[in-house]
Amino acid sequence: MKRDLVTAGIGIIVLTLLCGVVYPLLITGVSQVAFPGNADGQQIFVHGKLVGSKIIGQNFADQTYRHGKPVLTSAGAPVTVPDPRYFQTRPSGTAPSDNAAATAFANYGPNSTITLKALQSNIAAYIALNGRYYPGGLTAAKIPVDAADTSASGIDPQISVANADIQAYRIAAVRRLPLATVHRLISDYTSGRGLGFSGEPGVDVLECNLALDRLTGRR
Amino acid sequence: MTFLGWLTIVGFAAILTLLALPLGAYMAAVYARERSFMDPVMRLPERFLYRVMRVDPDHGQDWKAYAKSLIIFSLAGWLLLYFFLRTQMLWNWTGLNPMGFHSAPWNVTFNTVSSFITNTNWQYYGGETTLSYFSQMAGLTVQNYLSAAVGISVAIALIRGIIGRSGKSIGNFWQDLIRTILWVELPLSIILAVVLVSQGALQNFSHYLSFTGITHLANQIAMGPVASQEAIKLIGTNGGGFFNTNSAHPFENPTGLTNFVEMLAVLSIPAALVFTYGKMSGNRRQGYAIYSTMMVMFLGAAIVAYIAEAHGSPAQHAAGLHTAVAAHSTGGNIEGKEQRFGIAGSALFDVVTTVTSCGAVNSTLESFTGIGGAVPFANLSASEVIFGGVGTGLYSILLYVLLAVFIGGLMVGRTPEYLGKKIEAREIKLVAIGLLITPLAALFCTALATASAAGRASIDTAVTGSGPQGFSETFYAYLSQANNNGSAFPGYTGFIQPNAGNLGSHGITFANLLGGFDMLFARYAPILFALAVAGSLAGKRVSPAGLGTMRTDNPTFVILLIGVIVLVGALTFFPALLLGPIVQGLTSHLYS
Numbered sequence: 001m002k003r004d005l006v007t008a009g010i011g012i013i014v015l016t017l018l019c020g021v022v023y024p025l026l027i028t029g030v031s032q033v034a035f036p037g038n039a040d041g042q043q044i045f046v047h048g049k050l051v052g053s054k055i056i057g058q059n060f061a062d063q064t065y066r067h068g069k070p071v072l073t074s075a076g077a078p079v080t081v082p083d084p085r086y087f088q089t090r091p092s093g094t095a096p097s098d099n100a101a102a103t104a105f106a107n108y109g110p111n112s113t114i115t116l117k118a119l120q121s122n123i124a125a126y127i128a129l130n131g132r133y134y135p136g137g138l139t140a141a142k143i144p145v146d147a148a149d150t151s152a153s154g155i156d157p158q159i160s161v162a163n164a165d166i167q168a169y170r171i172a173a174v175r176r177l178p179l180a181t182v183h184r185l186i187s188d189y190t191s192g193r194g195l196g197f198s199g200e201p202g203v204d205v206l207e208c209n210l211a212l213d214r215l216t217g218r219r
Numbered sequence: 220m221t222f223l224g225w226l227t228i229v230g231f232a233a234i235l236t237l238l239a240l241p242l243g244a245y246m247a248a249v250y251a252r253e254r255s256f257m258d259p260v261m262r263l264p265e266r267f268l269y270r271v272m273r274v275d276p277d278h279g280q281d282w283k284a285y286a287k288s289l290i291i292f293s294l295a296g297w298l299l300l301y302f303f304l305r306t307q308m309l310w311n312w313t314g315l316n317p318m319g320f321h322s323a324p325w326n327v328t329f330n331t332v333s334s335f336i337t338n339t340n341w342q343y344y345g346g347e348t349t350l351s352y353f354s355q356m357a358g359l360t361v362q363n364y365l366s367a368a369v370g371i372s373v374a375i376a377l378i379r380g381i382i383g384r385s386g387k388s389i390g391n392f393w394q395d396l397i398r399t400i401l402w403v404e405l406p407l408s409i410i411l412a413v414v415l416v417s418q419g420a421l422q423n424f425s426h427y428l429s430f431t432g433i434t435h436l437a438n439q440i441a442m443g444p445v446a447s448q449e450a451i452k453l454i455g456t457n458g459g460g461f462f463n464t465n466s467a468h469p470f471e472n473p474t475g476l477t478n479f480v481e482m483l484a485v486l487s488i489p490a491a492l493v494f495t496y497g498k499m500s501g502n503r504r505q506g507y508a509i510y511s512t513m514m515v516m517f518l519g520a521a522i523v524a525y526i527a528e529a530h531g532s533p534a535q536h537a538a539g540l541h542t543a544v545a546a547h548s549t550g551g552n553i554e555g556k557e558q559r560f561g562i563a564g565s566a567l568f569d570v571v572t573t574v575t576s577c578g579a580v581n582s583t584l585e586s587f588t589g590i591g592g593a594v595p596f597a598n599l600s601a602s603e604v605i606f607g608g609v610g611t612g613l614y615s616i617l618l619y620v621l622l623a624v625f626i627g628g629l630m631v632g633r634t635p636e637y638l639g640k641k642i643e644a645r646e647i648k649l650v651a652i653g654l655l656i657t658p659l660a661a662l663f664c665t666a667l668a669t670a671s672a673a674g675r676a677s678i679d680t681a682v683t684g685s686g687p688q689g690f691s692e693t694f695y696a697y698l699s700q701a702n703n704n705g706s707a708f709p710g711y712t713g714f715i716q717p718n719a720g721n722l723g724s725h726g727i728t729f730a731n732l733l734g735g736f737d738m739l740f741a742r743y744a745p746i747l748f749a750l751a752v753a754g755s756l757a758g759k760r761v762s763p764a765g766l767g768t769m770r771t772d773n774p775t776f777v778i779l780l781i782g783v784i785v786l787v788g789a790l791t792f793f794p795a796l797l798l799g800p801i802v803q804g805l806t807s808h809l810y811s
Contacts, residue, residue, distance in 0.1 A: 001287070001291075003273070004287060004288050004291045004292075005291060006273060007272045007273055007274055007288070007292075007393060008288075008291045008292040008294070008295040009295055010271055010272050010273070011268075011272045011292060011295070011393070011396075012292070012295040012296050012299050012365075013299075014268065014271055014272065015268075015361065015364070015365060015400065016299065016357055016361045018264075018400070019360060019361045019363075019364040019365070019400065019405075019451075020356050020357035020358070020360050020361040021356065021357060023360070023405065023408070023409075023447060024356045024360060024444045024447040024448070026409070027409065027412045027413070027416075027422055027444070027446060027447035027450075028422050028423065028424065028444055028447070030413055030416075031412075031413070031416040031422040031423075031446065032422070032423070034413070034416075034417070035416050035417050038416050038417065038418075038419050038420065038421075038422075039416055039421065039422040039423050039446075040421075040423050040425065040442075041421050041423070041428065041440065041442060041470065042419060043428070046433075049430070050428065050430040051430065051432060051433055052430065052432060052433075052438065052440075053428075053440055055419055055469040055470070055473050056440055056469055056470070057469075058432050058436075058438060059432075059434075059436060060432070060433070060434050061434060061436065062434050062435070062436075063435065063436065078436070080436065083434045086433070086434065090558065098438075099439070100438065100439065100440040100441060101347060101348070101427055101439035101440065101441045102345060102347065102348045102441075102463070103345075103347065103441075103462055103463050103464040103467075103468055104345070104463055104464065105464060105467075105555060105583035105585065105586075105709050106554075106555060106583070106586070107555070107583055107585040107586065107708075107709055107710045108534070108554055108555065108585070108586050109534075109585060109586065109688040109710075109803075110532035110533060110534060110552070110554075110586065110587065110588045110589055110591075110592070110803060111532070111533050111534065111589065111686070111687070111688065111803045111806070111807075111808060111809055111810055112534060112686075112688060112809060112810060112811075113534075113809045113810065113811040114811075115532075115534035115554070115586075115809075116534045116537050116538055116809055119534060119535065119538035119540065120538050123538060123539070123540075139539070140538060140539030140540055141539055141540070141541045142541075143540065144545065144547075144548035145531075145535065145540055145541075145542060145548060145549065145550060145551065145552075145553045145554075146548065146549065146553050146558050148535075148538065148540055149535070149552075149553045149554035149555070149556075150554060150555060150586075151467075151555075151556070151557055151558070152464060152467035152555050152556050152557050152565075152580075152581065152582045152583055153464040153467040153468045153469065153557060154464065155468070155469065156469075156557050156558055156559075157469055158557075158558040158559055159558060160547055160548045160549060160558055161547035161548075162545060162546065162547035162548035163548070165547065191474070191559070193223070193475050194474055194475030194476025194477070194478065194479055195476055195479070197223050197226050197227060197230070198227055198475040198476055198478060198479040198564060199474065199475020199476070199478055199479075199559050199560050199561050199564045200475065200549050200558060200559060200560070200561030200564070201547075202558040202559050209433060210433070213433065
C-alpha cells in the first residue's frame with residue numbers, strides 16, 4: 001500500500017513532465033521548424049495586414065450604421081448585412097456569426113420546428129441576396145443544402161461548388177465582371193477530396209474573396 | 220449516396236485491417252517483453268522510469284494487487300488534475316495562459332476531471348473559452364495518455380489471466396503502464412501529430428489572433444498547441460476536443476484527408492489489440508473470430524448511418540430543400556456537418572467514434588436524423604465492444620465471449636470451456652455482473668435526470684424544443700458517460716457561459732455531479748470485475764480439447780457471439796431507445 005502510494009505519487013509527476021511538457025514541446029518544436037505556416041494557422045496577410053486564416057470561415061458582412069453609430073443587438077453583437085460583393089460562408093451557430101474564438105454547434109434537431117424556422121430564414125436570406133441575379137430566380141428547391149444548413153464548427157471555411165456557382169451571378173453583376181472570370185476563380189480555389197476519394201470538394205471562401213479584390217479593387 | 224462515399228467506408232475497413240495486423244503483432248511482442256524495433260530508443264527511459272518510480276518490473280501481481288495499484292494511480296491522477304484545473308491562474312508564470320482564463324467552477328471541474336481520468340472526455344466546458352494552454356497540456360493531454368494506458372493494461376492483464384498456465388500473477392501494472400506509454404502511445408502520437416500539422420493542423424502557444432476583416436468586422440481566432448493533443452486524443456480513443464466543436468474545428472481536422480487519417484487513428488489500437496490477443500493466446504484464429512464479429516457489426520452500423528444521413532431530415536424536407544445528391548452539392552442532411560467531410564465522412568466518423576470510447580465528433584450528433592442518431596445509441600448500447608475503447612473494448616468483449624461460451628455450453632449440455640479452461644459459476648457471476656454495471660448506471664442516471672426538475676434544467680429547450688429530442692439528449696448524456704464515450708447530443712449541458720471567456724460562467728451542479736459519478740462508477744467497477752475474472756482464470760489448469768469441446772474460432776461462434784451481444788444490448792435498452800431516436804426516425808412529424 002505504502003509502496004503503491006509512493007510509486008503513484010512520483011509516477012504522476014514524472015509522467016506529467018513526459019506527456020504534458022516534453023511531448024507537446026517536442027511536437028511544437030518540430031512543427032514550427034518543419035511546417036511553420038500550418039502550425040501558426042495558415043494566416044493570410046494583405047499588404048502586411050492580417051486578414052484571416054485560410055482554413056477559418058469568416059462573416060463577410062458589413063456593419064449596419066444608423067445616424068453614424070453602429071447598430072447593436074440586445075446582446076451587444078453588431079448587426080450586420082451580408083456584403084453582396086463577396087462570397088458568403090455557410091450559416092453559423094456561433095455568436096456572433098463565425099466566431100473563431102468561441103466555436104459552438106447550432107444543435108438543430110432533425111424533427112424540430114425550430115430547425116424548420118431556422119432553415120426557412122436561411123433560405124429567405126439566401127434568396128434575398130442572390131435571387132434577382134440568378135437566371136429564372138431562386139426557390140428553396142434550387143438552393144444547395146449547404147447554403148441553408150448550419151455548419152458543424154460554425155466557422156466552416158468552405159462552401160459547395162454549387163453554392164459558389166449561384167453566388168457567382170451576383171458577384172459578377174455587382175463587380176461588373178464576366179461570369180466566366182468568376183467561375184474560373186471558383187475552380188482555382190476549390191480544394192479537392194483527400195487522395196481523390198475522402199470527403200467532398202469545397203470552395204475556399206476567404207481566398208476567393210481576396211482574389212476578387214485583387215481583380216477589381218475593394219470598391 | 221455516392222460511389223465515393225461507399226468507397227470511403229469499404230476502403231476504411233480494408234486499410235484498418237492492414238494496419239491493425241502488424242500493430243497487433245508488435246504490441247504482443249511489447250507486452251510479452253520480446254524484442255521489438257523500438258527497444259533501442261525506449262529501453263533507457265523505461266529503466267529510468269522504473270528507478271525513479273521505485274518499480275520492480277519482475278514482481279508479478281495477483282489481481283488484487285494489480286487492481287490496488289491501478290486504483291491508487293488513478294486517484295493520484297484525479298487529484299493532480301483537479302488541482303491544476305482549479306488553480307489555473309497560479310500557472311500564469313509559465314506564459315501558457317495568454318488569454319488570462321480563470322479556473323472553471325468546482326462542479327464543472329469535478330465532472331471534467333472524472334471525465335478525463337476515466338477516458339470519457341465528456342466536456343461540459345468550451346475548450347477555447349475556458350482552459351489555458353497549461354491546463355490543456357499538463358492537465359488534459361497527460362490524462363489522455365494515462366487513462367488510455369490504464370485501459371490497455373487491464374486488457375493485457377485479462378489476456379494473461381485467460382492464457383496463464385500457472386500461479387496467480389496477471390502481470391505488473393506499473394510495467395504495463397510504462398510500456399504502453401513508451402512503446403505504443405508516444406511513437407504513434409508523435410507520428411500522427413506531425414502528419415496532422417503537415418496537413419494544416421495548429422501547433423503554437425500564441426495569443427489569440429485579433430484582426431479586422433476585409434469588410435471591416437472585428438475578428439478573433441483561437442490558437443493553441445492543438446495537434447499534440449489531437450493526436451493522443453484519437454490514438455487513446457479519448458475524444459476530448461481542444462476546441463469546443465472538437466474535430467469539426469478546421470484547426471483540429473483541416474481536410475478530408477486528415478478526417479480519414481483521424482478515423483484510422485481512433486480504431487488502430489482497439490483493432491490491433493484483437494490480433495494481439497490472438498497472438499498472445501497462441502491461437503490466432505481466436506483473434507480473427509473476434510475481429511470478424513466486431514467488423515460485421517461495425518460495417519452494419521456504418522451502412523445504416525450513411526443511408527440515413529444521405530436521405531435528409533424531415534425539417535429539411537418541410538423547408539422545401541432538395542436533399543438528393545446534385546451536381547457539385549453533397550445533398551443529404553448536411554445540417555451540423557462540415558462541407559469538407561461531406562455526408563459519408565461525417566457518418567463514418569460518427570460510427571468510428573461511438574463504437575470506440577473515443578467520442579470525438581466532426582459533426583453534431585444532435586442534428587443527425589432519427590435513424591442516423593439511433594446508430595450511436597445502438598453502438599453505445601452494445602457496451603462498446605465493437606472494437607471499443609483502447610483496452611476496454613477487448614476486455615469487455617472477452618467477457619461477452621465467456622458469456623457466449625457459457626450459453627453455448629448450456630445449449631449442448633456440457634461444462635463450458637474456453638481455451639481449455641473451465642468456466643464455472645464464479646466466473647459467470649463475475650462476468651454477468653461486470654457486463655450489467657454499465658447499462659445499470661446509464662439507465663439509473665437517465666431515469667433520475669428525466670424524472671427530476673434539476674435534470675430537466677440541462678435540456679436547452681430554446682434550441683432543441685421539447686419532444687423526443689429532449690429525452691434523447693438526456694438519455695444519450697448518461698449512456699455516453701456510463702460507457703466512457705464522451706460524445707454528446709450537445710443540447711444537454713452542464714455549463715452556462717453567458718459571455719465569451721469564462722468569467723461569470725457557472726455549472727449545473729446536478730448534471731455535473733450525476734455525470735461525474737456515472738463515469739467513475741461505470742469505469743472502475745467493470746475494471747475490478749474484469750481483473751477478478753483474470754485472477755480467477757489465471758490459476759486454472761488447462762484441459763486438452765476433446766471431441767465435444769465447443770469451437771470458439773469458427774463462423775458459428777461468431778454468429779452466436781453477435782447474437783448474445785445484440786440480445787443483451789437490445790433487451791436492456793430497447794424500451795428507452797423507442798422513446799427517443801426511433802420514434803423520430805419513424806415519423807416525419809416536427810415537434811415544437
